[in-house]
Amino acid sequence: MKGSDVTVSNVSKFFGSFAALKDVSLEIKKGEFYSLLGPSGCGKTTLLRAIAGFEDPDSGLILIDGTDVSGLSPDKRHCNTVFQSYALFPHLTVFENVAFPLRIKKTPVRLIKDLVMKHLSLVQLESHADKKPSQLSGGQKQRVAIARALINEPSVLLLDEPLSALDAKLRQHMLMELDSIHDKVGITFIYVTHDQQEALSVSDRIAVMNAGLVLQVGTPQQIYENPATEFVARFIGETNIFKGKVLSREGTLNVIGIDGYGTLLVDDETPVEVGDTIVATIRPEKIRISNDQPVGDELNVVKGIVEEPIYSGFQTKYVVRVEGGERLTIFRQHANWSEGIPDIEWKDDVCLSFSARDLVIVEKSPG
Amino acid sequence: MKRNFGPTYVAPQALWLTVFFAAPLLIIVAYSFLQKGLYGGVEVVFSTQAWVDIANPTLLKVTVKTLWVSLAATLIIILLALPCGYSIARSKNQALRLFLVIVPFWTNFLVRIYAWISILGNEGFVNQALRFLGFRAEGFQFLYNQGAVIFVLVYMYLPYAILPLFSTIDKFDFTLLEAARDLGSTKMQSYIKIMLPNIKGGVITAVLFTFIPIFGAYAVPLLIGGKDSYMLGNVIADQLTKTRNWPLASAISMSMTLLTAIAVFLFAFKKPKEQQIVKDIDPLSLPNGKTTGFLHRAPGQGKKKPSAKGAA
Ligand SMILES: Nc1ncnc2c1ncn2[C@@H]1O[C@H](COP(=O)(O)OP(=O)(O)OP(=O)(O)O)[C@@H](O)[C@H]1O
Ligand SMILES: [Mg+2]
Numbered sequence: 001m002k003g004s005d006v007t008v009s010n011v012s013k014f015f016g017s018f019a020a021l022k023d024v025s026l027e028i029k030k031g032e033f034y035s036l037l038g039p040s041g042c043g044k045t046t047l048l049r050a051i052a053g054f055e056d057p058d059s060g061l062i063l064i065d066g067t068d069v070s071g072l073s074p075d076k077r078h079c080n081t082v083f084q085s086y087a088l089f090p091h092l093t094v095f096e097n098v099a100f101p102l103r104i105k106k107t108p109v110r111l112i113k114d115l116v117m118k119h120l121s122l123v124q125l126e127s128h129a130d131k132k133p134s135q136l137s138g139g140q141k142q143r144v145a146i147a148r149a150l151i152n153e154p155s156v157l158l159l160d161e162p163l164s165a166l167d168a169k170l171r172q173h174m175l176m177e178l179d180s181i182h183d184k185v186g187i188t189f190i191y192v193t194h195d196q197q198e199a200l201s202v203s204d205r206i207a208v209m210n211a212g213l214v215l216q217v218g219t220p221q222q223i224y225e226n227p228a229t230e231f232v233a234r235f236i237g238e239t240n241i242f243k244g245k246v247l248s249r250e251g252t253l254n255v256i257g258i259d260g261y262g263t264l265l266v267d268d269e270t271p272v273e274v275g276d277t278i279v280a281t282i283r284p285e286k287i288r289i290s291n292d293q294p295v296g297d298e299l300n301v302v303k304g305i306v307e308e309p310i311y312s313g314f315q316t317k318y319v320v321r322v323e324g325g326e327r328l329t330i331f332r333q334h335a336n337w338s339e340g341i342p343d344i345e346w347k348d349d350v351c352l353s354f355s356a357r358d359l360v361i362v363e364k365s366p367g
Numbered sequence: 368m369k370r371n372f373g374p375t376y377v378a379p380q381a382l383w384l385t386v387f388f389a390a391p392l393l394i395i396v397a398y399s400f401l402q403k404g405l406y407g408g409v410e411v412v413f414s415t416q417a418w419v420d421i422a423n424p425t426l427l428k429v430t431v432k433t434l435w436v437s438l439a440a441t442l443i444i445i446l447l448a449l450p451c452g453y454s455i456a457r458s459k460n461q462a463l464r465l466f467l468v469i470v471p472f473w474t475n476f477l478v479r480i481y482a483w484i485s486i487l488g489n490e491g492f493v494n495q496a497l498r499f500l501g502f503r504a505e506g507f508q509f510l511y512n513q514g515a516v517i518f519v520l521v522y523m524y525l526p527y528a529i530l531p532l533f534s535t536i537d538k539f540d541f542t543l544l545e546a547a548r549d550l551g552s553t554k555m556q557s558y559i560k561i562m563l564p565n566i567k568g569g570v571i572t573a574v575l576f577t578f579i580p581i582f583g584a585y586a587v588p589l590l591i592g593g594k595d596s597y598m599l600g601n602v603i604a605d606q607l608t609k610t611r612n613w614p615l616a617s618a619i620s621m622s623m624t625l626l627t628a629i630a631v632f633l634f635a636f637k638k639p640k641e642q643q644i645v646k647d648i649d650p651l652s653l654p655n656g657k658t659t660g661f662l663h664r665a666p667g668q669g670k671k672k673p674s675a676k677g678a679a
Contacts, residue, residue, distance in 0.1 A: 104550065
């Protein structure tokens with residue numbers, strides 16, 4: 001496998017007295033597509049810059065392939081960056097932008113043309129070689145930046161929100177292209193984004209960050225299905241949060257008293273004690289909605305009134321106010337016509353049912 | 368229909384340029400083709416004597432010296448102003464630093480020259496300090512030589528280079544430097560290959576703002592230099608006041624103006640040859656062996672023509 005593994009070990013970084021990174025530790029494997037996901041200002045760029053060599057951590061170590069890189073300037077590290085703002089050299093053509101690293105390395109002139117054209121074809125820009133960056137569209141600039149960052153054949157590619165300046169459609173398209181480029185070059189990608197959709201769809205693993213801390217590291221499924229904290233649950237996709245107390249338990253089945261609902265059953269491996277205060281979450285698509293009778297034989301059934309049905313083509317999102325005053329979000333996929341699911345309208349009385357297994361305990365504290 | 372107010376708007380400026388720029392220039396041209404008056408001034412008789420007199424070896428020597436002094440001073444100024452402009456652009460209190468650059472302008476030009484005399488003179492501060500530290504009692508001769516002239520010229524005109532350089536560097540996108548570093552260049556390479564081509568306009572303005580006034584310098588070589596530091600400005604003054612050959616003085620002035628104009632044109636407006644190649648021939652379709660010219664072209668040569676503001 002090409003690419004390097006990157007180890008970030010207990011890295012902290014302060015700007016004045018403000019801690020941008022607090023004791024961050026990550027193990028990134030060779031060839032992985034690894035995302036750093038978190039809200040604006042959580043320290044993603046700072047971490048990426050520390051790996052690239054633009055920021056010196058105040059404490060902790062960064063190892064690339066097991067070698068401590070502290071003290072190595074960016075030009076000496078075997079990683080290249082795709083900058084958020086592209087950072088193309090405006091005075092050079094596309095060809096010369098991509099050739100820049102080779103010229104610096106004094107690659108023989110006869111090799112340069114082939115190498116550059118090869119990388120331009122990787123990003124499908126062969127026909128734009130002699131344009132200036134100012135003559136390119138956003139997506140094309142982005143591709144030049146990628147080709148330029150790849151031409152030195154780095155073992156790690158750092159991407160700082162590379163798609164944030166593009167419109168939604170193009171972003172989807174470029175994301176798939178990035179994924180296929182990753183498959184082709186096979187090196188380690190460290191991908192910074194604040195867009196959970198992006199991170200979920202292409203990453204091998206994701207580190208979710210907030211306020212300088214890494215909250216959870218895991219595969220997209222782990223992050224989505226088993227969020228480690230309430231913050232992660234709320235940040236990744238939409239979710240419903242319940243706060244309550246453990247009333248009794250039987251094996252992994254907990255009876256939780258939720259303020260306002262009465263009781264819910266939660267089937268979760270998390271070891272809790274009777275009396276603990278817990279936060280549990282369930283994803284909106286795991287709740288089934290029906291007019292009067294609960295569907296199936298789920299353990300949890302709640303009644304409520306539809307406050308907002310929001311139709312979006314492939315699904316409808318319902319905001320339901322349940323007895324006790326809380327609002328829950330439910331997604332219902334639109335299956336084919338023959339299923340004959342009755343229409344649920346605004347102000348309808350509905351029945352919500354969901355499995356005890358789909359409720360996940362994300363936080364607990366001894367009561 | 369909208370009326371075209373263009374000419375009306377331009378009128379004040381046109382009037383200004385005619386009265387204060389074109390007219391004096393024409394008078395000088397006219398003087399250079401007249402006969403010299405006995406006690407200065409001119410006699411209104413056509414004569415090409417001044418243009419014959421101008422071709423003399425002494426004058427040529429002074430011209431060459433003026434050129435090299437101006438070039439040396441300009442070069443030193445640019446080399447000093449680049450890091451100054453850069454550090455001001457990147458500093459947190461730009462306003463204060465810019466203010467400090469401008470402060471010397473509050474003092475009269477001549478007063479500042481005399482200040483240097485009292486600092487560097489034989490009985491000046493520096494010599495007194497050196498004497499106090501036990502260096503030789505007769506002191507050092509800092510003034511009245513070529514080096515002193517260049518030194519004071521650099522001091523005088525440095526702000527004129529710092530200001531335009533600051534304003535272009537301030538607009539420069541510094542992530543480009545990081546990108547260059549990331550792509551393998553050293554700090555120095557990133558400044559030279561990436562920053563310099565992108566602030567070319569500012570450099571050209573700075574060169575013009577300093578070279579042109581230094582080329583016509585009069586007071587500094589007169590007061591700081593020795594007899595051998597004479598520059599063209601001093602020769603012209605002598606022709607006016609001592610030798611009283613006004614036509615010759617006018618002819619020299621005209622030549623200087625022409626020389627400057629040509630230099631400015633060559634420096635600021637001439638397109639680099641390579642740019643034509645880039646434009647006319649698709650570099651990638653060149654046969655393999657012939658790409659060298661294009662591929663080795665220095666960064667920045669493909670850049671658009673810089674603004675001509677500096678030429679004013
Ligand atoms: N050079 C700096 N000086 C002072 N504070 C800084 C500096 N760089 C970053 N910070 C602060 O550190 C925090 C983390 O910044 P960072 O750029 O890493 O955020 P981010 O996660 O990349 O956010 P975004 O998604 O908006 O790009 C922010 O609060 C920011 O204000
Ligand atoms: Mg950022």
